[in-house]
Amino acid sequence: MRRFDSAQDLLALAAERKGSIADIIIDFECQETQEPREAVIGCMRSRLRTMEESITKGRAIRSKTHSGLSGGNAARLLDATGERAPILGDLARQVMTDAVAVAERNASFGKIVAAPTAGAAGILPAVVLNVGKAVGADEKGMVRSLFTAAGIGILIARHATLAGAEGGCQAECGAGAAMAAAAAADLRGGDPETILHAAALALKNSLGLTCDPVAGLVEVPCVKRNGFYAVHAVVAVDMAIAGVRSEVPFDEVVSAMHETGRLMSDALRESSLGGLAATETAKEVEKRLAAE
Numbered sequence: 538m539r540r541f542d543s544a545q546d547l548l549a550l551a552a553e554r555k556g557s558i559a560d561i562i563i564d565f566e567c568q569e570t571q572e573p574r575e576a577v578i579g580c581m582r583s584r585l586r587t588m589e590e591s592i593t594k595g596r597a598i599r600s601k602t603h604s605g606l607s608g609g610n611a612a613r614l615l616d617a618t619g620e621r622a623p624i625l626g627d628l629a630r631q632v633m634t635d636a637v638a639v640a641e642r643n644a645s646f647g648k649i650v651a652a653p654t655a656g657a658a659g660i661l662p663a664v665v666l667n668v669g670k671a672v673g674a675d676e677k678g679m680v681r682s683l684f685t686a687a688g689i690g691i692l693i694a695r696h697a698t699l700a701g702a703e704g705g706c707q708a709e710c711g712a713g714a715a716m717a718a719a720a721a722a723d724l725r726g727g728d729p730e731t732i733l734h735a736a737a738l739a740l741k742n743s744l745g746l747t748c749d750p751v752a753g754l755v756e757v758p759c760v761k762r763n764g765f766y767a768v769h770a771v772v773a774v775d776m777a778i779a780g781v782r783s784e785v786p787f788d789e790v791v792s793a794m795h796e797t798g799r800l801m802s803d804a805l806r807e808s809s810l811g812g813l814a815a816t817e818t819a820k821e822v823e824k825r826l827a828a829e
């Protein structure tokens with residue numbers, strides 16, 4: 538298979554083969570791992586099942602983590618009924634709840650799929666499983682959509698970064714939202730061009746997002762941010778499917794993200810020296826944890 542190095546290459550390959558981005562990534566994985574197609578797909582299927590399990594277990598968390606900074610928020614969203622029910626509607630509620638559930642599972646050291654990273658692990662599962670269910674996709678369709686997401690992740694990793702310490706949270710939750718938007722656009726029947734616009738829209742609107750975790754723990758703002766950026770991904774998909782286009786193409790958005798990360802102060806790249814991590818509350822938390 539001819540190698541790809543950009544979204545433009547993916548589009549050209551998809552047109553040449555009259556195929557999908559998912560198929561290109563499956564072939565790429567077969568080449569990289571020297572495994573047969575069934576094994577590569579089987580491996581992704583098991584990732585999807587782990588994602589599902591992390592949602593179920595995260596939803597059941599009722600207690601706080603050791604730091605007291607997170608825990609029980611997915612359950613809170615599930616319990617919000619009647620006048621307290623989210624006004625956004627059922628799909629957004631499920632997406633935000635499940636993204637928070639996985640992030641809380643991560644904060645309590647449970648098993649998650651770090652796609653693209655542990656800190657941003659809630660976005661992709663919440664979007665794929667809930668949008669998949671909403672459009673009547675079966676497990677096979679959801680697994681395929683994860684390959685589409687992987688294509689986006691590969692390009693971001695290759696031309697920018699997936700590390701908060703290097704690019705800020707735009708590289709974690711921003712990249713997660715772009716991957717989720719691509720997967721969901723695929724699940725909704727979007728063609729490769731639409732999928733790339735969905736990813737570009739999601740990533741573009743994450744630029745500048747800082748990484749400033751309180752007390753250096755992947756809890757605040759990370760857990761709730763997963764909920765926000767999962768819904769953000771669904772907005773990008775709705776726009777792309779409706780025909781809204783990103784004026785800046787995906788490849789250029791990735792370059793802009795790389796450059797934005799480079800321009801960001803070290804204090805805002807996972808060092809816990811700036812932003813939320815430098816607030817009075819964060820200092821109090823640090824003091825309390827150090828005294829334990």
Ligand code: SF4
Pocket residue numbers: 656657700701702705706707709710747748749750754755756758759762807
């Ligand atoms: S704020 Fe930092 S640690 Fe938290 S999810 Fe974002 S990149 Fe990861």
